[in-house]
Each structure stands twice: as structure tokens, then as C-alpha cells.
Amino acid sequence: MDMHQQIEKGKQFLVNTYSQVPVVFSHGEGCTLTDVEGRHYLDFVGGIAVNALGYGDRGLTKALSAVLQSGLLHCSNLYYNETAIKAAEAICSLAEMEKVFFCNSGAEANEAALKLARKFGHKSTPIRTEIITMAHSFHGRTYGAVTATGQDKYHQNFDPLPQGFRYARFNDLESVKALITGETCAIMVEPIQGEGGIVPATKEFLQGVKQLCEEHDLLLIYDEVQCGMGRSGRSFAWQLYQVKPDVLTLAKALAGGVPCGAMLVSERAKDVFSPGDHASTFGGNALAMAGVVEMAHRLSSTDLCKEVEEKGVFLRSRLEALIKKYPTQCTAVRGLGLMDGVVLSIPPRALVDACFERGLLVLSAGYDVLRFVPPLVIRVDEIEKAIDIVDEALASLL
Structure with missing residues (x-):
């Protein structure tokens, strides 16, 4: 079955308790998920803060x-x-x-x-x-x-x-x-x-x-x-x-x-x-x-907690830069460690979908927050890539 057929099969047999994104993942490595058609996604959802060590951790x-x-x-x-x-x-x-x-x-x-x-x-x-x-x-x-x-x-x-x-x-x-x-x-x-x-x-x-x-x-x-x-x-x-x-x-x-x-x-x-x-x-x-x-x-x-603290500071600094660039759409940054969010004046789901189209998985929190809870082993270059995608997605919604 191709991905569309699998999604239809899921709709047939799974109780409708989630507004699921139309994708079927087949495997993951590090902080990247791959769907059944071979497309890669940088994961800043982490199973909703579950997959702390990413995918395929030895x-x-x-x-x-x-x-x-x-x-x-x-x-x-x-x-x-x-x-x-x-x-x-x-x-x-x-x-x-x-x-x-x-x-x-x-x-x-x-x-x-x-x-x-x-x-x-x-x-x-x-x-x-x-x-x-x-x-x-x-x-x-x-x-x-x-x-x-x-x-x-x-x-x-x-x-x-x-x-x-x-x-x-x-x-x-x-x-x-x-x-x-x-x-x-x-x-x-x-x-x-x-x-x-x-x-x-x-x-x-x-x-x-x-x-x-x-x-x-x-x-x-x-x-x-x-x-x-x-x-x-x-x-x-x-x-x-x-x-x-x-x-x-x-x-x-x-x-x-x-x-x-x-x-x-x-x-x-x-x-x-x-x-x-x-x-x-x-x-x-x-x-x-x-x-x-x-x-x-x-x-x-290990130094995992220290690295989380340092990478969290870096992530929030990049999110603060987005506020300066998009002051009407992004109004505040909140969080500690690698549990962070940007307060939005636009519907979070629109930005979640725009990021998904560009290969980044993010999610919302509350009514007006874009949430970032990536695996704790996320790399700095992956943080930079993710924020670049959010930047591009925000620009597309103007």
C-alpha cells in the first residue's frame, strides 16, 4: 500500500481521537524521521517530549x-x-x-x-x-x-x-x-x-x-x-x-x-x-x-543536562531573533532547557502545517504557542536548520 492507502486504512480502523497529520512514518535516525515514501523530517516534537534520546540510540x-x-x-x-x-x-x-x-x-x-x-x-x-x-x-x-x-x-x-x-x-x-x-x-x-x-x-x-x-x-x-x-x-x-x-x-x-x-x-x-x-x-x-x-x-x-541547558539558551536566542523579524506575528518567547515556545498572534496550526510542508515537525501548546520539544540530543546545526524553516514558514503566511 502507498501512503495514501495506509492513511485511509488507519481512518477506517482507528478511533477518531486525533486530528492526525497525513503522514505515515517508517523509521527514524537521530533527530530525523522518514516517511514510507522516503521523505525526511527534522523532529522538534520528539513524540511530544518522549523520545529524549532521539531515534536508534545505541x-x-x-x-x-x-x-x-x-x-x-x-x-x-x-x-x-x-x-x-x-x-x-x-x-x-x-x-x-x-x-x-x-x-x-x-x-x-x-x-x-x-x-x-x-x-x-x-x-x-x-x-x-x-x-x-x-x-x-x-x-x-x-x-x-x-x-x-x-x-x-x-x-x-x-x-x-x-x-x-x-x-x-x-x-x-x-x-x-x-x-x-x-x-x-x-x-x-x-x-x-x-x-x-x-x-x-x-x-x-x-x-x-x-x-x-x-x-x-x-x-x-x-x-x-x-x-x-x-x-x-x-x-x-x-x-x-x-x-x-x-x-x-x-x-x-x-x-x-x-x-x-x-x-x-x-x-x-x-x-x-x-x-x-x-x-x-x-x-x-x-x-x-x-x-x-x-x-x-x-x-x-554524562553531560546531557549541561548540553540541554546550553542548547536551550541557543534555541531561545534564535527564537528571540524571530520576534525582532516578525514582531506582529511573534510576541514572546518562553521556556527552560529544551522545552520552549513562541507566543503567536496567528493560529499556531497554520504555522505547524507550513513547517510540516517544509520538512519540520513542530506542535502547538495552549491556544497561541508554537512549541519546541526536540530530542535532548538535538545538535546546534539542527536547531539552526529548524529555525530557518520556521522563518521561511512565517514569511509564507504574511
């Missing part, structure tokens, strides 16, 4: 191949497996946390955190069940996670949603303080909002939220599903801010591209769950755990 391939060769893909969490123990030690050490629960996605990791927060609140008298999250946040598509998400567009047509969530304004400490009551058990925040438009928290905001949690005996939950695993220029964004959470959720790049999520807990939260409180059939499977071990190794034993 270290990751070797780690995953070893598990495939062992035959032990899955053995159930009724038993221990060696790779999961290694992964747990590696990720807890890297994140400076005490224990970890492994699952399969960011939504699952956040569901685990929400359940843990509610159980934490049930230990109080009276019981506390309310969780404060942020407007414009994004925490996943399952019922608890989508309710925690502070964006109405994700709630439409899915009523009734679970109760017990209140939404503060991001980077507005007074709005958080105003929502705390005797029923509050936790505050959940992304250190860098991703889907909400690539908006970093201020250090003062996170420090203030941490202080409120300490004063009111609340759990502080960080959702680092998108901004974790080196994306910010540190292994975890909380380390950039030096404001540590009680609970940390991860996914996306956690296993280098293999589906994997995790909820990590500090000393204060490590004993909230007991056997039977929560579970995940495929969580901690050996294949994903091998990816976690490799990612933890790359973040802790």
Missing part, C-alpha cells in the same frame, strides 16, 4: 534488546524482577526521593498521586479530600487526571466529573492561599506548564506553595511528566528551582520511548499506601525498566 537499543533476549518481558508485580529493582534505585537516587510506584503513563502516575493524596487526607480528623490544582494545567485524560486539569475544553461533554478539585491561578500565590480550607489535602502543580502554553513557574511561587503546604500539612505534588527527565536542563525541574515536592510524577521520556510512568514519594509520603491500595498490571515490566535504567544513567553519568 545505548537504549542495547538495553531493550537485552530484555527481549532474556524472554522476561512481564512477570507480574506479585513478584520482584531484577530490572525493576535497578530502575527503582536509579530513579529514586536521581530524583532524591525515597520510593517509587511504576505504571504506564503520565495520566496513571497522576491518578496514583491523586489517590495517595486522598488517602493522606483520610488520616486526618476531620477527613480532608480537596485538591488544589492550577488553571491552564494539564494532568492527563483519565477521569481523575482530566478533572485535575484546569482547562474547560478538556472537561466538555464528560460530566459528571469527580468532585473535590479547586483551581488556583498559576504563579499567583494569593489565589492559592485563598482556596485552602480545612478540607484541603494537597496542592498539585507543574513546575513548567506544558499544554498550558510553556509557562515556567517562578521560584517565589513554588517556594510560597511549599510553605503553604508545610503550614497546613498538605502534600505538595509536582507533575513533571513533560518537564522532567532532563527536559529543563536538570534531571528534574524541581532541582532547577531547589523546591522539593512530597510527590513527583513522571512519564514521557522516563524510559526513553517505551511506555512508562512513575510516582515518586519523599520520606513524608512513602508509607501512605499499603498493599492493595493501588496497582498497575504492566507497571514495572522489565522492558520499560531497562529504558528507565538507561535514561537514569544518561542523565547522571
